[in-house]
Amino acid sequence: xxxxxxIFSIIAxxxxxIFYLKISAQNRGKFASVKITKAQKGEVKSYLSTTATVKSxxxxxxxxxxxxxxxVHINVGDKVSKGQVLITYETQDLNAAVKQAELQYNNAxxxxxxxxxxxxxxxxxxxxxxxxxxxxxxxxxxxxxxKNKLEAAILSEETLKQLDNNVALxxxxxxxxxxxxxxxxxxxxxxxxxxxxALNAVEGATGSxxxxxxxxxxxxxxxxxVSVGKYDANKIKLGQEAVIKSGSxxxxxxxSFISPAAxxxxxxxxxxxxxxxxxxxxxxxxxxxxxxxxxxxILLGRVNNVLKVPAECVKADKTGKSFVYIxxxxxxxxxxxxxxxxxxxxxxxxxGIKEGDKVILNPGAAIKNGSLVxxxxxxxx
Numbered sequence: 556x557x558x559x560x561x562i563f564s565i566i567a568x569x570x571x572x573i574f575y576l577k578i579s580a581q582n583r584g585k586f587a588s589v590k591i592t593k594a595q596k597g598e599v600k601s602y603l604s605t606t607a608t609v610k611s612x613x614x615x616x617x618x619x620x621x622x623x624x625x626x627v628h629i630n631v632g633d634k635v636s637k638g639q640v641l642i643t644y645e646t647q648d649l650n651a652a653v654k655q656a657e658l659q660y661n662n663a664x665x666x667x668x669x670x671x672x673x674x675x676x677x678x679x680x681x682x683x684x685x686x687x688x689x690x691x692x693x694x695x696x697x698x699x700x701x702k703n704k705l706e707a708a709i710l711s712e713e714t715l716k717q718l719d720n721n722v723a724l725x726x727x728x729x730x731x732x733x734x735x736x737x738x739x740x741x742x743x744x745x746x747x748x749x750x751x752x753a754l755n756a757v758e759g760a761t762g763s764x765x766x767x768x769x770x771x772x773x774x775x776x777x778x779x780x781v782s783v784g785k786y787d788a789n790k791i792k793l794g795q796e797a798v799i800k801s802g803s804x805x806x807x808x809x810x811s812f813i814s815p816a817a818x819x820x821x822x823x824x825x826x827x828x829x830x831x832x833x834x835x836x837x838x839x840x841x842x843x844x845x846x847x848x849x850x851x852x853i854l855l856g857r858v859n860n861v862l863k864v865p866a867e868c869v870k871a872d873k874t875g876k877s878f879v880y881i882x883x884x885x886x887x888x889x890x891x892x893x894x895x896x897x898x899x900x901x902x903x904x905x906x907g908i909k910e911g912d913k914v915i916l917n918p919g920a921a922i923k924n925g926s927l928v929x930x931x932x933x934x935x936x
Contacts, residue, residue: 585927586885586927586928586929587887587921587922587926587927587928587929588928588929588930588931589882589887589915589918589922589928589929589930589931590915590916590917590930590931591882591913591914591915591916591930592864592865592868592913592914592916593911593912593913593914594862594863594904594909594910594911594912594914595862595863595910595911596860596861596862596863596910597859597860597861597863598857598858598861599857599861599863599895599896599897599898599901599902599903600854600856600857600898601854601855601856601857601896601897601898602798602852602854602898602899603783603787603790603791603853603855604850604851604852604853604899605781605783605787605850605851605853606781606848606849606850607779607780607781607799607834607848607849607850607851608780608781608847608848609777609778609779609843609844609845609846609847609848609849610777610778610779610780610845610846611749611772611773611776611777611778611845612773612777612835613747613749613772613776614749614770614771614772614773615770615772616753616767616769616770617641617743617767617768617770617771618728618731618766618767618768619642619644619743619756619762619767619768619769620644620649620652620732620735620740620741620762621652621655621728621731621732621761622644622645622646622651622652622735622761622762623644623645623759623760623761624642624643624644624645624757624758624760624761624762624768625643625644625645625741625758626642626643627641627642627754627756627757627758628642628643629642629751629754629769630751630754631751631752631753631754632751633750634748634749634750635745635748635749635750635751635771636745637745637746637748638745639744639745640742640743640744641742641743641744641745641751641769641771642743642756642768642769643741643742644741644742644762645741649735649736649740649741650736652732652735653729653732653733653736655732656725656728656729656731656732656733657729659725659728659729660722660725660728660729663721663722663724663725664722664725666718666721667718667719667721670710671710671718673708674709674710677705677708677709678709680705681702681705681709684698684699684701684702684705685702688702724765743768743769745771747771747773748773749771749772749773749774750771750772750773750774751769751770751771752770752771752772752774752845753767753769753770754768754770755767755768755769756768756769772845774845775839777836777843777845778811778833778834778835778836779797779799779808779833779834779836779849779851780831780832780833781831781832781833781834781851782818782829782830782831782832783829783830783832784828784829785817785828785830788830790855791813791830791832791853791855792810792813793810793811793812793813794809794810795809795853795854795855796808796809796853796854797851797852797853797854798851798852798854799834799836799840799843799849799850800849800850800851800852801840801842801843801849801850802842804840806836806837806838806843807837807838808834808835808836808837808851809834809835809837810832810833810834810853811834811835812831812832813830813831813832813833814830814831814832817829817830818830818831834851834853856896857896858895858903861895861896861903861904862903862904862905862908862909863901863902863903864879864901864902864904864908864914865900865901865902865916866897866898866899866900866901866902867916867917868880868902868914868915868916868917868918869892869894869902876891877891877892877893877894878890878891878892879892879904879907879908879915880914880915880918880924881912881913881914881915882913882914882915882928882930885927885928886925886927886928887915887918887922887923887924887925887926887928888924888925889923889924890907890908890912892904892905892906892907892908893905893906913930
């Protein structure tokens, strides 16, 4: 009897072994290989990455005198000191400069008024033609043709603005010439230490006043000009840290100015409204060149000692609720999570999982709640 019991026991074990191997073979193909990471505590930083234009904190365009240039003392690229004379003028030409500026201003005013008179006359004629078209339908075709020609001649808003600008520029030049005469200004001197970045004055020539005679900029004291859209504008605060990137170099910066109003810029067939931001460059940055673009990351927020996971772990359902999959034994378990601060690579998790949980990285569509999973070799991140 003992031998029979032993024999039957061996047979039962063999059958169970065969059954287990069969089930294991069937399940082996059902296990999804996944990479995992452990939820851990640490720091999360959120940045706004954008481009900026490099500018000098100290920059001045000197328009000088509308008189004959006697001597140009500098060249483009020269370093200059505060108080250094840059350009000198013939003093006897100051009265002539005022008279010339007066003529230019009067001509600008007369030209603007003449064009406005013609424009208003055309508008009156169009109104009269509208009456005639309504009263005489028989001749409406010819009348409409005359009206169309007059409408084509109506000055655009841009043209009217240019006329106003011409008058304003001429008035500025006249005021400058009068001030120079009153002060008997015969030279341009630097107001601060800097570098000559533009020079339009030529010895023996007469300054026009339409463009600066010389531009001086401090190339060691820099700032960045940034334009942000309405969705990012409310995230920017004064004093926020920034990381400025130029090739392999990085420099520190801080948000120093936020424009009180947005600006609308017109392009072909569309418009764009942005808010102006300025960032002070805190480090010496010799490779940042004025008017070049550079990359900048503005630090929007930072949290320390919080539970975090890689951003690729987080999924969202149709309602927008966030969840992750953690590994429990051999199964993927879906966990609803609440999120805090987010960066491009990491996400703060405020609830739903705990430190040390094994979270599946980038779970594919095949991973569901309860899916059989196995950890990929070398899969812990």
